[in-house]
Amino acid sequence: MGVKFYKSILMQRAKDMKFKYWLPDENNERQEHETDKNAVIIVGANGSGKSKLGAWIEQQSMDLVHRIGAQRNLNFKENIPLRNYSQSEDLVFYGTDNPDSKANKGYRWDWGKYTTKMMDDFEAVLSAILALKNEENDAFVSEYKKSKESNHNMPDPPTTAVDKLLAIWDCVFPQRKLYICDSKFYAVLGDQKYPANQMSDGERSVLYFASQVLCVPKDKILIIDEPEIHLHKSIMNTLWTTLEQYRKDCLFIYITHDINFATLHEHADKFWIKQYNGVKWVFKKIEKDINLPENLLLDILGSRKSVLFVEGGKFSCDIRLYSILYPNYYIIPCGSCEQVISRTKAFRETNILHHFEVYGIIxxxxxxxxxxxxxxxxxxxxxxxxxxxxxxxxxxxxxxxxxxxxxxxxxxxxxxxxxxxxxxxxxxxxxxxxxxxxxxxxxxxxxxxxxxxxxxxxxxxxxxxxxxxxxxxxxxxxxxxxxxxxxxxxxxxxxxxxxxxxxxxxxxxxxxxxxxxxxxxxxxxxxxxxxxxxxxxxxxxxxxxxxxxxx
Incomplete structure (x- = not known):
């Protein structure tokens, strides 16, 4: 797509706080969507082409979209190599700082492994955070000197990328601290300090995601394939909602099979991958005005089974017996007869479930x-x-x-x-x-x-x-x-x-x-x-x- 087209998109979004993005329609043609949120969640079961979808969205605009793949290498050396920000930015966004290899991000992904390549960019991401901090501090020093020479008001010190990283870390892990010294990252728990490359998978994932999001250039669409990997559900939404606040200039598109993540991320626009035949996708948007519990709706969509609402609770004999009698149904306990009736009626009237058989038994x-x-x-x-x-x-x-x-x-x-x-x-x-x-x-x-x-x-x-x-x-x-x-x-x-x-x-x-x-x-x-x-x-x-x- 042309540069003028994307500049117009960014200018329009800045004016009315709208984000534009694209999903394929049933003919695999690009269909434009718009949202006033900076988060979109696409839920799909295993085998629904989630990674291929992320690649499809990225290919609509290689310069506008930055995709964080599901295959991520969380290992890195204790000493992070120092580079200038321009080099680091290119390494993160393109996978190389060689101008001849940057075209269309082919080097970063390797066209032959576009959806399966293991991303090995952790060191580049951490290097970019350090370089961005240095660039921001250098800009402050330069402005400070100019202000002093001209007797103007002195500028306030910047909140650097590292400051933001430390603040995000504190939100997610309030009981432990992130400490950065020169080119080394550490975790601190009480009196114990250990190198970041010896952190748990969850800690390294938070460090990776937060650093990656903070160092990405401005005004991008960020695609996160499987944002839940290595993250405990208690910290997952805290991390991503916090990152969304720090990068309000970016649109976050999450592609996941995790229903809990989708449900707890209440403010996001949500889609369900109804069908994928290896080439084309069929989507349904989860509308906000559906008078149904969203977690239940997503559970049903994910199960791909017809639905049977029954009386009793989650651990009652009702659900155990009906699971034996109706093995091809998704059995949902509702408690009372009245709830069975109201849920059956509500779900049958929901357009998104028109292809499901929905029954109640009392x-x-x-x-x-x-x-x-x-x-x-x-x-x-x-x-x-x-x-x-x-x-x-x-x-x-x-x-x-x-x-x-x-x-x-x-x-x-x-x-x-x-x-x-x-x-x-x-x-x-x-x-x-x-x-x-x-x-x-x-x-x-x-x-x-x-x-x-x-x-x-x-x-x-x-x-x-x-x-x-x-x-x-x-x-x-x-x-x-x-x-x-x-x-x-x-x-x-x-x-x-x-x-x-x-x-x-x-x-x-x-x-x-x-x-x-x-x-x-x-x-x-x-x-x-x-x-x-x-x-x-x-x-x-x-x-x-x-x-x-x-x-």
Missing amino acids: DRDFRSEHELEIYKAKNVYAINVAEIENLFITEEVVRFIASCFGKNENDIFSEIKNYIVKERFEKQIDSQISKSVLYEIKYRLSNSAIDGRNKEEINSSLKNFISSLKYEDIWKEQNDKFQNALSDDNYKDIIKIFNEKNLSSAIGHYFGIKNKEYIATVISMMSANEVNKKKFVSALTSYLPTEIPRN
């Missing part, structure tokens, strides 16, 4: 068929038992687990059925009916059209609701449902309506194990044996919603 609890039909329209479906824990006490699973333990299937199921039906359900039936009636009333109340602008109107609206509620009909309907299941001795119907979480935690002794260990034992047995897992999944197929494909 416990049946005391919900009516009418209520469940409403949820189906939102892609949320219920299992055919009252609680997920009841899946572990289905006849099919009980018989299968009994066979795994070498016990008589008929005897074990008969004993467990008798316990569940006679000892638990029959004795708790009145309580279960009452809870079911209360749930239905609360559900109807929460979805009622009670309204009014004053006391009288609200009172009238409430009376109309109560009269339309038909409480006796609700009670009869729920009572008949529970009593019929009991009188018919229908085990499948009973566990479909018996809303009691601890049933599965009371039957372990029938198999010769502790009651509280039953669920964990079953899940462990299924996870460790593929044959058992297939039989277990097959045993539960009839209890899972047919609307959610499992393959």
Whole structure:
């Protein structure tokens, strides 16, 4: 590109604080983007052509873009060679100070290894920092002398590149100091001082990145391929946000697979590499107005799987069981049923996820068929038992687990059925009916059209609701449902309506194990044996919603 074109870009950015950069469109043609931030993050999974993308962006303007590759040699000698700044700048930016070899940065990268070459420029970077400091001090001394000769106000001493480096180091490593003496760099921790080339990988990475960014010429686009390498997550964002503050003249483009880095870097514009076929990329921008947790969105994008929202927490049996039943899905625990419904709705309405299948699955609890039909329209479906824990006490699973333990299937199921039906359900039936009636009333109340602008109107609206509620009909309907299941001795119907979480935690002794260990034992047995897992999944197929494909 012409020099005038890039000068106009820089002048325009200085005027309105906008940065321009380029990404390839679906035809691999250059598409211009603009941002008022000085950070852009591009997230891509392994194999999504991240390094090639960094090279593509650099090739759009070799003079404007400086790329820090993912392959970085962090070794250097204790004594840093001293050069003037012009030499050092050329070595960092072009890889050589030979004018005949500087064209298009071919020497720095080696065209044959443009995305794979190990960068071995640490000494050049440190030399550039020292040279830049010396140049800044020389400029100050010169200005000071002129001011003194002309009796003008004396200039303030400059904040040199080394001063900035030390300040950045203090932000990242407040418990240890960076010490520079002549051409040597040291780390100081308490009374201990050790040469910089003996630092940890993390310390050397901070020194390398900070020095590299500070010594790069003004007004550049900096591409950082895998900014997370060798950096602990606790210091990663501190380092890069601090560097962005010190180099507000530069646009930082990070290319990474680290979702945490992207999420914590809140102020940056973000893109996701949706697809890469070896030649072309397809991008999606992560819009700020998406009403979704960004870390969750990036997790889903990175997984490339269809999504299943479930109840329960991260360590509940829900996520462990559903991971077995739906191995091709990215399982996300949401806590409550309400969260499953709202998350499923939000993600299905998000354009960036239109190519993903998104479902929600919930416990049946005391919900009516009418209520469940409403949820189906939102892609949320219920299992055919009252609680997920009841899946572990289905006849099919009980018989299968009994066979795994070498016990008589008929005897074990008969004993467990008798316990569940006679000892638990029959004795708790009145309580279960009452809870079911209360749930239905609360559900109807929460979805009622009670309204009014004053006391009288609200009172009238409430009376109309109560009269339309038909409480006796609700009670009869729920009572008949529970009593019929009991009188018919229908085990499948009973566990479909018996809303009691601890049933599965009371039957372990029938198999010769502790009651509280039953669920964990079953899940462990299924996870460790593929044959058992297939039989277990097959045993539960009839209890899972047919609307959610499992393959």
